[in-house]
Amino acid sequence: MPDQPIKLAIVRQKYNPAGGAERFVSRAIAALAGSVEVTLVTRRWEEHAGYRSLKVDPFYLGSVWREWSFARGVARALDGAGFDLVQSHERIACCDLYRAGDGVHREWLAQRRRQLGPLARLGLWFNPLHHYALAAEKKLFTSPRLRAVICNSQMVKDELKHWFGLPDERLRVIYSGIDAEAFSPQRARARRDAMRQQLGIAPDAAVLAYVGSGFERKGVATCLAALAAAGGETRLVVVGHDKRARRYQAQAAALGIAGRVHFVGAQKNVQDWYGMADALFLPTLYDPFPNVALEAFACGLPVLTSRKSGAAEFVREGENGFVRDALDHAGFAALIAARPKAADWAGMGEAARATILPYTPAAMAERLTGLYAELLTARR
Structure with missing residues (x-):
C-alpha cells in the first residue's frame, strides 16, 4: 500500500436510504476509512462522516436528460481534480473502475420481457431511457480507460463475459460486507x-x-x-x-x-x-x-x-x-x-x-484496497 491514503472518487448520482447500492457505498466508505480518502461525487447524499462530497447537480427535465446531464457534469468535475482512482456506480465512461451493482442492463431487459405481453414489450422497446442505458453501458464497457469491473456476484461476472466479452482479469468478484454484530x-x-x-x-x-x-x-x-x-x-x-x-x-x-x-x-x-x-x-x-x-x-x-x-x-x-x-x-x-x-x-x-460470517466489512475493504493498490502499481 502507498504511504499516503489513496485519493478515491466514488460516483453515485443520488441517495436512496432503501437502495442496496447506496447501502454498499455507505458501508464501503466506513470500512475504507484511514486507508482511502473518499470523495463522493453526487447530486445529493445523506451527510455521513468519513468522506467529503463533490456536488454535481446540473439542471434537467426528464429521466434521459437527468442521466446525460449528470454524466457530462461528472466528466467536467473530475477533469484535473487529481484523484488517484475514479470508481463509478453509474454507467459513466470516465472511470477507472466500475462497480456493476446494478447488473447488466441488457440482461435485465431480457428477464423483464419474460413477464410482459406483446404490447408491453413494444412499449419497453420504445422507452428512450432504455436506449440511453444500453448505449451508455456499451460505451462504458468498451472504454479504453476502464481497467477493472467490480462484480458483486459471479452471476454478474458471467453476464459481462457473455454480453461484452470482457476478460477474466478485468472482472473481480467482491461480495458486499455485512456487520454480523449489527445484524444478529x-x-x-x-x-x-x-x-x-x-x-x-x-x-x-x-x-x-x-x-x-x-x-x-x-x-x-x-x-x-x-x-x-x-x-x-x-x-x-x-x-x-x-x-x-x-x-x-x-x-x-x-x-x-x-x-x-x-x-x-x-x-x-x-x-x-x-x-x-x-x-x-x-x-x-x-x-x-x-x-x-x-x-x-x-x-x-x-x-x-x-x-x-x-x-x-x-x-x-x-x-x-x-x-x-x-x-x-x-x-x-x-x-x-x-x-x-x-x-x-x-x-x-x-x-x-x-x-x-466470512463476508465482513473488513474483508470487503481488504479486497477493495488490494485492487486499488494493484491498479495504481500497474499504472506506475
Missing part, C-alpha cells in the same frame, strides 16, 4: 412478539418477509400468487415503498389473501421486521446481489430467492434457503405449504447465519 438474531428478535402483536399475528404463525423497493422487479406479484396457491395461514409482510403499491394490495384482495398480507411501507429500522419473520421471500426477476439477503442471513433467516439473484450463489438448497425460477409461483407455493408453522423454518436459522 438476538437484536433482530428482541421485539419479535411486540411486532407480531402490532399486526395481529400469532406467535406460532409462519411469517415471510419481503423487503425492498421496486415491487415489479423484485417479485411481489410472485410472492402474492405463491401465498395464495399455498393456502394455509402463512403471513406475508411487505416492507418497502412502491408508487404502485395499491395495485399489489388489489391483487392480494383479488386472490383472497388480503387478511394474510401486510403492506407496511418503507421502514427505517428494518431489523425489527427481519426479527418478526421466519424467512425472507425475494423471488426477484433480476437482482445482481440484494443486500437484504445478506441482512436476512445475518439475522438467522433462510432466504427464498430466484435463479437470477446473486444471492442464489449463497443458498444451499434446503439448508439455508431455496431457489426457484422468479415466475415459478407454484414451486414457491409448495415450499410455503410444506412449512406452515414458524417452528418449521427455525431449524434453518443457524445455517443461514453461518453463510455470511
